[in-house]
Amino acid sequence: MKSSLIRPALALALAAGLAGCGGSDKAEFVVKGTITGIVYPGTVLTTNGMDLVVPPPARPGDTVSFAFPNKLEYGDVYDVRFKSEPDNQNCGTPPQTIANFNDTAGRLAEIAITFACAVDVYTIGGTVTGLTADGLVLANGSTGGVVGVAKPAAGVTTPNTYAFAGAVAYDQSYGVTVLTQPTGQVCTVANSTGVMKAANVTNINVTCVAAPS
Amino acid sequence: MKSSYLRAGAALACAVALSACGGSDGQLELGGTFQGVTKAGLVVTSSGQEKAITPPADGSGQGRWAFNNLISTDDRYNVELKSKPSNVKDCTIENPSGRAGYHVYTVYITCELNRHGLSGTVSNLKGNLVLVNGSDRVTVAAGATEFKMTDIAEDSPYGVTVLEQPAGQTCTVSNGSGTVGPAAITNVAVTCTP
Numbered sequence: 001m002k003s004s005l006i007r008p009a010l011a012l013a014l015a016a017g018l019a020g021c022g023g024s025d026k027a028e029f030v031v032k033g034t035i036t037g038i039v040y041p042g043t044v045l046t047t048n049g050m051d052l053v054v055p056p057p058a059r060p061g062d063t064v065s066f067a068f069p070n071k072l073e074y075g076d077v078y079d080v081r082f083k084s085e086p087d088n089q090n091c092g093t094p095p096q097t098i099a100n101f102n103d104t105a106g107r108l109a110e111i112a113i114t115f116a117c118a119v120d121v122y123t124i125g126g127t128v129t130g131l132t133a134d135g136l137v138l139a140n141g142s143t144g145g146v147v148g149v150a151k152p153a154a155g156v157t158t159p160n161t162y163a164f165a166g167a168v169a170y171d172q173s174y175g176v177t178v179l180t181q182p183t184g185q186v187c188t189v190a191n192s193t194g195v196m197k198a199a200n201v202t203n204i205n206v207t208c209v210a211a212p213s
Numbered sequence: 214m215k216s217s218y219l220r221a222g223a224a225l226a227c228a229v230a231l232s233a234c235g236g237s238d239g240q241l242e243l244g245g246t247f248q249g250v251t252k253a254g255l256v257v258t259s260s261g262q263e264k265a266i267t268p269p270a271d272g273s274g275q276g277r278w279a280f281n282n283l284i285s286t287d288d289r290y291n292v293e294l295k296s297k298p299s300n301v302k303d304c305t306i307e308n309p310s311g312r313a314g315y316h317v318y319t320v321y322i323t324c325e326l327n328r329h330g331l332s333g334t335v336s337n338l339k340g341n342l343v344l345v346n347g348s349d350r351v352t353v354a355a356g357a358t359e360f361k362m363t364d365i366a367e368d369s370p371y372g373v374t375v376l377e378q379p380a381g382q383t384c385t386v387s388n389g390s391g392t393v394g395p396a397a398i399t400n401v402a403v404t405c406t407p
Contacts, residue, residue, distance in 0.1 A: 139370040139390065141347015142331075145272040146370055165271045173345040177372030177390035193345055193374040 027074045029105040032067035033113030036094070040087040043117075047080040048072065056086065074106035080113055088170040088198060091117040120170050122196055125163030126204035128187075136187055137180035138206070140164055146179060149206070161202075168196045176204050186211045242316040243290055244279025245308070249324035252368055254298035257306070257322065259290045266322070268298075272369075278322070288313045292320050300367035301326050326366035329393050331373070333401025334359050340379025342403070344386075346371050353403075355379065360403070365393050373401050382406050 031047055035054060039061060043054040050068045057064045072078060080101040085091050093099040094116035101113050124140065128149050136149045145166035152160050168174045175193040187208040194201065243259065247266055251274045255266040262280045269276045284290060291310040297303070307321040331346060335357050342353040349363045365371055373389040384405040391398065 139347075139372045141345065141349060142365040142369045142371045142393075143272075143349075144347040166273070168348070172348045173350045173376055175345040175347055175372055175374035175376065177374060179370045179372065179390055179392070193376045195376070 027106060028071035029074070029076070029111055030067050030071055031078050031080060031105075031111050031113070032065065033080070033101075033111070033115065034063050034065050035091070035115040035117060036063045037061050037091075037117040037119075038064055038086050038089070039117075039119055040089055042084055042087040042089075043082070043091075044084040045080055046083040047078045048076065051083060072105040076105045078103065078105060078111070082115075086117055088120050089117045090120055091115050120198065121167035122170070122198070122200045123163045124168055124174050124176065124196075124201040124204055125161060126191070126202055126206065127159035127161050128206045128208065129159040130208040131160070131182060131185070131187070131206075132208070133182040133185050135180055136178070136182040136185075136206070136208070138162070138164075138176055138189070139179040140166065140168070140174050140176050144168065144174060151182070159205075162206075163202075168201075170196050170198060172196050174201070178206075181211070182208060184211050185209065239283040239285030239288060239313075241284050241286065241288075241313050242279045242318070243284050243292075243313065243320070244277065245318055245320035245322065246275065247278050247322040247324070248275035249301060249304070249326050250274050250276075250298060250322075251326065251366065252298040252300050254296060255304065255322070255324065256295040257292050258295045259292045260284075260288070263295065274324075274326075274366075277318075284313050284317075286313060290317065294322075297324060327395070328364040328366055329395075330361065330397035330399070331363070331365050331371055331393070331401070332359065332361040332397070332399050333373070333388070333403065335384075335403045335405070337382075337405045337407060338379060338384070338403070339382055339405070341377070342375065342379050342384055342405070343377035344373055344403070345376045346373050350376065365398075367393060367395060369393060371398065373403075375403075379405065 038056045041056050045052045052068050054066050082091050094114055131151050134151050137146055139146045145164050147162055147164050149162050173195050176189050178187050185208045187206050190205045191203045250268045257264050262282055264280050266278045289312050292306055294304055301324040304324040308319045340355050344351050346362045351362055353360045370392050373386050375384055382405045384403050387402045388400045
């Protein structure tokens with residue numbers, strides 16, 4: 001008698017337990033995440049046949065959240081890519097973190113993708129003409145770094161080219177000045193100042209002549 | 214006979230394996246990142262080790278550092294500041310102490326640089342003038358007789374140039390370039406044509 005009651009009770013408990021696992025309420029997952037560093041418009045993300053436009057934040061660089069409209073089911077694979085990066089920017093997985101834009105829905109309780117965008121950077125530089133002594137040092141303001149230009153080897157007359165090691169971001173200003181003149185010479189800088197467009201600057205040309213005695 | 218060789222062999226293998234784990238020469242790196250270091254002089258210590266952190270050549274003042282000698286698993290460490298560069302207010306060390314479980318990459322050193330003003334005079338300005346010191350951009354309004362750029366870090370270079378000339382005028386900068394010392398720069402002079 002006792003055992004005949006226990007068995008149906010067990011069967012009921014099992015059935016209830018199984019129903020809890022599946023049934024009509026399918027688990028659904030929103031493909032969502034955050035992007036840091038967006039400054040310019042143009043971001044379009046894409047995955048599973050959906051495109052999502054992500055507008056830039058009110059304050060440039062603030063973190064923005066995104067969520068694709070259609071939910072995924074358990075086991076669906078998502079692979080979120082930039083169909084279009086914000087203008088003048090490049091985006092990807094933040095440095096020193098593990099990429100999480102490509103995974104299977106349901107492997108983690110929640111999808112939380114992280115991306116970071118940075119403004120494109122370009123180099124600045126030019127040619128140096130007439131340099132016959134050592135000691136020329138050029139600077140790009142206080143934070144753009146310095147570059148020393150050595151005199152060309154004997155017999156070399158072609159203007160030498162130089163470039164700053166530090167890059168300049170799009171829309172950032174630059175201004176190249178002579179920090180240290182070469183021994184016995186005076187150098188002047190042409191096209192010294194500007195605002196970075198979307199290309200390397202190679203016309204910041206330096207001309208050196210003998211210092212007036 | 215056979216089993217006695219085996220035993221001796223096993224004992225030897227155990228001894229070798231154990232010695233590989235401990236000993237005075239560790240196998241774990243102790244270090245982290247630094248920023249605000251534009252001049253030599255930063256020295257940190259931990260358990261008798263000393264490390265002088267040299268400023269990076271690119272002028273960024275930041276990078277990664279680590280003690281030259283490795284430490285061992287379970288070693289306690291306590292990174293302390295021994296000396297700082299002459300051009301900083303102070304340096305702080307985040308996560309300075311702990312016990313090594315794996316490589317320690319999380320000792321973050323942040324130095325706050327002394328900052329000084331960069332300013333000068335303007336004469337005969339009749340329109341708007343835009344001056345830059347590298348990435349720092351300042352608009353000087355018509356009629357102004359002086360200007361001020363963003364403060365700059367001690368020992369860094371500066372170079373003030375004209376980005377946009379006022380309408381109908383040409384302005385030139387004198388004393389526009391140099392290296393800031395322990396005091397503010399106030400002698401940059403901008404002169405505009407009549």
